Amino acid sequence: MDINLPLILMIAVVVTGVVWLGDSLLLAKSRRRAAEQVDQQYAHLPEDKKRADQGYLAALHKAIKEPLVVEYSKSFFPILAIVFVLRSFLIEPFKIPSESMVPTLEVGDFIVVNKYAYGIRLPVFRTKIMDLGSPQRGDVVVFFPPHEDRYFIKRLIGVPGDKIQLRDNVLYVNGVKMEQEFLGKDPVSRYGAACWGDYQIVNETIDGKKHLVRKCPTGGQGFNERTWTVPDGHYFMMGDNRDNSLDSRVWTDPFVPDRNIVGKAFAVWMHWNEGLPSFGRAGSIK
Numbered sequence: 001m002d003i004n005l006p007l008i009l010m011i012a013v014v015v016t017g018v019v020w021l022g023d024s025l026l027l028a029k030s031r032r033r034a035a036e037q038v039d040q041q042y043a044h045l046p047e048d049k050k051r052a053d054q055g056y057l058a059a060l061h062k063a064i065k066e067p068l069v070v071e072y073s074k075s076f077f078p079i080l081a082i083v084f085v086l087r088s089f090l091i092e093p094f095k096i097p098s099e100s101m102v103p104t105l106e107v108g109d110f111i112v113v114n115k116y117a118y119g120i121r122l123p124v125f126r127t128k129i130m131d132l133g134s135p136q137r138g139d140v141v142v143f144f145p146p147h148e149d150r151y152f153i154k155r156l157i158g159v160p161g162d163k164i165q166l167r168d169n170v171l172y173v174n175g176v177k178m179e180q181e182f183l184g185k186d187p188v189s190r191y192g193a194a195c196w197g198d199y200q201i202v203n204e205t206i207d208g209k210k211h212l213v214r215k216c217p218t219g220g221q222g223f224n225e226r227t228w229t230v231p232d233g234h235y236f237m238m239g240d241n242r243d244n245s246l247d248s249r250v251w252t253d254p255f256v257p258d259r260n261i262v263g264k265a266f267a268v269w270m271h272w273n274e275g276l277p278s279f280g281r282a283g284s285i286k
Helices: 005-041 053-065 068-090
Strands: 091-094 107-114 128-130 140-144 150-156 165-166 171-174 180-183 200-206 209-215 228-230 234-238 254-258 263-272
Touching: 005 053, 053 128, 068 091, 091 263, 140 234, 150 165, 150 171, 171 200, 180 209
Parallel strands: none
Antiparallel strands: 091 107, 107 263, 140 150, 140 263, 150 234, 165 171, 165 228, 180 200, 200 209, 234 254
């Protein structure tokens, strides 16, 4: 079961914030009164002697000491609040868990996602409160699929109204062929890969933007007779590893609703799968 980190973080922010606020409004006053009483008890001492008196210092410390939960809440609330705002409204890190986006993204890539590229959404509830843009064909998008409540990352292939087709493992959008330039065979041996023939790496062009795709020369035949028309408010997603990706082509409900969009992946900042972390793959995502 995936951990709902945004929900946990939101609860942590609310709890620590409420504890801090409650202490400021209620408990802090009683501590100040207790400190004033200690000062009155030692009023007969000159100020310099009072500050050196161990009895006075011990009594004052006991009077003003914050409960442990308040102390921790004051320490953690600002940090948690900053992290919550950054992750919820600006950028959020993700780790790539599968090969569905090979060769663009490898297992173990750590990416950053722009959370405001497509509008400002309330964290956890996903309700859009400010529209700043819309997903475009060719974007690499993090989202929740229609059938699961966990993050997926795929390339956006179809926007509302698009007619999507695959013929002999070549993509057509609204009847227009998305050109593929053969670059060579996949140089990496993929464990468990099933393909009659060597996998190919091609440069696919969508709306003038090029990106890498890994495909099997004998794959995709099962989609030749399929056509998908994207409804309003929904999107069609596919992995760049075209013959090893669970995406809109195979889901019972193939279309991702707009409210399930999390953000646009724009950069790889680290790779760490085995051994030591590496920054050799750091760079923008195409």
